[in-house]
Amino acid sequence: MAPLLEVRNLTVAFDTPSGTVHAVNDVSYTIEEGETLGIVGESGSGKSVHALSMVGLIATPPGRIVRGEVVFNGRDLLKLSQRELLDLRGKEIGFVFQDPMTSLNPVLTVERQIAEPLKRHFGMTSAQARARVIELLELVGIPDAARRAGQYPHEFSGGMRQRVMIAIGISCNPKLLIADEATTALDVTVQAQILDLVRDLKRKIGTTVIWITHDMGVVAGLADTVQVMYGGRIMERGPVRSVFHDPRSAYTWGLLKSLPHGGKRGVTRLYQIPGNPPDLTRDPIGDPFAPRNPFATDRCKVETPPLVDAADSVAGHKVAAWYDLRAALATQEARP
Amino acid sequence: MSETLSARQQPLVSVNRLCKTYGGEKSFFGGATPLLKAVNNVSFEIAAGETLGLVGESGSGKSTTGRVLLQLEQPTSGEISFKGNNITGLSKPMLKPYRRDMQIIFQDPYASLNPRMTVGEFVGEPLDVHRLATSRSEREDRVAGLFRKVGLDPAFMKRYPHEFSGGQRQRVNIARAIALDPAFIVADEPITALDVSIQAQIVNLFQDLQDELGLTYLFIAHDLSMIRYLCHRVAVMLRGRIVEVGPCEAIFENPQHPYTRALLSAIPVPDPDIERNRRPVSFDVNANIPPEAAVLRPVGEGHFVLEA
Numbered sequence: 001m002a003p004l005l006e007v008r009n010l011t012v013a014f015d016t017p018s019g020t021v022h023a024v025n026d027v028s029y030t031i032e033e034g035e036t037l038g039i040v041g042e043s044g045s046g047k048s049v050h051a052l053s054m055v056g057l058i059a060t061p062p063g064r065i066v067r068g069e070v071v072f073n074g075r076d077l078l079k080l081s082q083r084e085l086l087d088l089r090g091k092e093i094g095f096v097f098q099d100p101m102t103s104l105n106p107v108l109t110v111e112r113q114i115a116e117p118l119k120r121h122f123g124m125t126s127a128q129a130r131a132r133v134i135e136l137l138e139l140v141g142i143p144d145a146a147r148r149a150g151q152y153p154h155e156f157s158g159g160m161r162q163r164v165m166i167a168i169g170i171s172c173n174p175k176l177l178i179a180d181e182a183t184t185a186l187d188v189t190v191q192a193q194i195l196d197l198v199r200d201l202k203r204k205i206g207t208t209v210i211w212i213t214h215d216m217g218v219v220a221g222l223a224d225t226v227q228v229m230y231g232g233r234i235m236e237r238g239p240v241r242s243v244f245h246d247p248r249s250a251y252t253w254g255l256l257k258s259l260p261h262g263g264k265r266g267v268t269r270l271y272q273i274p275g276n277p278p279d280l281t282r283d284p285i286g287d288p289f290a291p292r293n294p295f296a297t298d299r300c301k302v303e304t305p306p307l308v309d310a311a312d313s314v315a316g317h318k319v320a321a322w323y324d325l326r327a328a329l330a331t332q333e334a335r336p
Numbered sequence: 337m338s339e340t341l342s343a344r345q346q347p348l349v350s351v352n353r354l355c356k357t358y359g360g361e362k363s364f365f366g367g368a369t370p371l372l373k374a375v376n377n378v379s380f381e382i383a384a385g386e387t388l389g390l391v392g393e394s395g396s397g398k399s400t401t402g403r404v405l406l407q408l409e410q411p412t413s414g415e416i417s418f419k420g421n422n423i424t425g426l427s428k429p430m431l432k433p434y435r436r437d438m439q440i441i442f443q444d445p446y447a448s449l450n451p452r453m454t455v456g457e458f459v460g461e462p463l464d465v466h467r468l469a470t471s472r473s474e475r476e477d478r479v480a481g482l483f484r485k486v487g488l489d490p491a492f493m494k495r496y497p498h499e500f501s502g503g504q505r506q507r508v509n510i511a512r513a514i515a516l517d518p519a520f521i522v523a524d525e526p527i528t529a530l531d532v533s534i535q536a537q538i539v540n541l542f543q544d545l546q547d548e549l550g551l552t553y554l555f556i557a558h559d560l561s562m563i564r565y566l567c568h569r570v571a572v573m574l575r576g577r578i579v580e581v582g583p584c585e586a587i588f589e590n591p592q593h594p595y596t597r598a599l600l601s602a603i604p605v606p607d608p609d610i611e612r613n614r615r616p617v618s619f620d621v622n623a624n625i626p627p628e629a630a631v632l633r634p635v636g637e638g639h640f641v642l643e644a
Contacts (some may be wrong), residue, residue, distance in 0.1 A: 042531035042532060043502070043531055158394070187393035187394055187558065188602040189393065189598050189602045189616070189618070189619055192601070192604075192616035193616075193618065214531070215532075216532070216604075216606040217604025217605055217606045217611060218604050220605065220610075220612075221604055221605075221612055241608050241609070244606065244607060245607075245609075251533075254533065255532060255533060256606060258536040259536075259561075260564060264564055264565070264585070265387075265543075265564065265565055265566060265584065269543075270536040270539055270540055271536060273534075273537075274537075276501045276534070277533070292533075
């Protein structure tokens with residue numbers, strides 16, 4: 001069966017006064033129907049920009065899709081007109097963004113905002129839409145849905161607002177839901193509730209999900225496949241268990257190692273990845289993580305490693321690295 | 337609680353029954369604006385060289401506590417003592433000598449830098465305000481020393497903030513905060529806005545500076561994830577009250593308040609085998625606002641829990 005989404009060689013640049021920013025470089029991957037793909041990366045990794053550019057949501061200019069194809073359900077999204085994209089967004093591909101405070105319109109009731117895509121895409125009447133809005137609010141766990149539908153965003157707490165955002169995202173039963181740092185602005189206890197809700201929704205409606213986050217812990221609990229991005233490239237991807245338990249990219253390894261693991265003050269020191277995030281105005285040559293990678297070889301600095309199958313790992317586990325992380329770690333351990 | 341601590345040694349910072357309320361003013365039409373108790377009867381002490389973690393979610397009053405503690409805002413009631421002197425409500429000139437000793441680092445390293453000042457000028461500014469450098473070259477030298485202390489190349493002194501990454505900017509802020517050799521620093525979520533790969537660097541820098549300079553920290557955070565690496569003791573805040581306070585180990589190994597348990601269990605674990613089978617403890621803040629009459633009761637050595 002063909003994958004639901006296939007991204008091929010997607011490359012996105014921004015022309016800015018301080019030079020061309022190479023935000024996304026040659027990104028290729030597929031996502032199957034029903035799969036949850038967790039995309040992990042830091043600011044500037046290209047994780048959000050690549051998702052936005054797939055559906056025409058980056059400003060052009062300064063943004064520019066240099067090359068690539070994004071085949072969704074048999075159509076190349078990058079070739080669609082604005083009109084076709086409008087028909088697609090919200091209907092076939094739903095979105096949930098980070099900040100529910102700025103993404104919701106403060107002067108419209110929650111009902112109007114959830115009903116808008118329903119009316120636009122399905123031509124529902126107000127009464128039909130209202131019934132569906134209440135059903136959606138109940139689905140995302142908002143109590144007293146009929147009354148709450150008539151309220152304004154400021155009358156909701158942060159967590160409840162994010163539930164409203166999720167209700168909008170799934171309102172038209174999209175084939176694909178893209179959530180971009182959807183729980184980052186929330187308190188940790190509220191984040192836990194929202195993640196529970198998403199797992200629950202996955203069971204109920206089986207949507208394919210791309211969950212973009214900087215938090216490895218969130219991905220560990222949610223994703224089937226994890227994709228680690230850095231400097232506009234995919235560094236590693238694969239089934240979540242193999243990537244977390246047997247990482248092959250020095251970046252994934254460093255990220256996991258630098259997280260707090262129940263160590264104690266004065267007893268354990270946190271591992272720190274040296275250096276600073278890459279300057280994306282530089283020409284994207286070589287492994288973008290090489291300057292911070294203690295295991296980098298000379299080749300890493302001059303030649304970009306392709307994303308290939310990781311040796312002796314499970315199917316689908318891929319890594320972009322010229323060095324052999326397992327061998328390097330073994331030598332490091334053997335050293336006195 | 338204050339008896340047990342003061343018996344040992346005089347604390348560097350001590351906060352007694354601190355309250356900060358907003359609103360409550362009579363409006364023109366006679367009604368009153370709603371009264372919000374942002375900080376409600378909060379007391380704690382911090383010993384010299386100690387790091388106290390102050391943890392709570394948005395609206396818990398943790399940042400307000402930090403700001404009132406430094407007299408950036410006046411408390412509604414309560415007392416703040418620094419090195420044994422009551423500094424509550426001191427006038428600006430009277431406060432100035434204390435200001436040298438007490439610094440703050442903010443969450444957003446972008447917003448807290450001045451975009452029109454080179455980072456060297458920015459770090460050296462406190463030296464000018466307090467007239468601590470007698471010549472230009474002495475000032476340069478001291479700023480260069482500060483840059484090295486926080487892991488920045490002194491060659492960057494002539495550059496502007498926009499040329500730096502988030503982690504580097506936070507290092508600049510830290511350099512400015514330690515410029516006057518303070519005894520005490522309030523760090524208000526200093527790593528929250530930073531990239532994951534940079535957070536560990538800054539956490540380690542905080543610890544190195546404490547070891548080297550004998551600093552005392554109030555480290556404010558919205559979750560408990562990094563607290564164990566940084567703090568000797570932790571206080572957990574909920575809606576303006578401290579609901580649990582104790583040594584770090586006691587809080588992590590033997591949390592007593594349901595909110596502390598919920599906070600601990602809400603941290604996602606970066607291991608799919610654990611994270612997938614974990615059920616976080618749920619806690620509805622609105623249904624569990626601490627009753628006014630509740631008091632902190634001892635449950636262990638230096639470990640207190642708010643109980644009605």
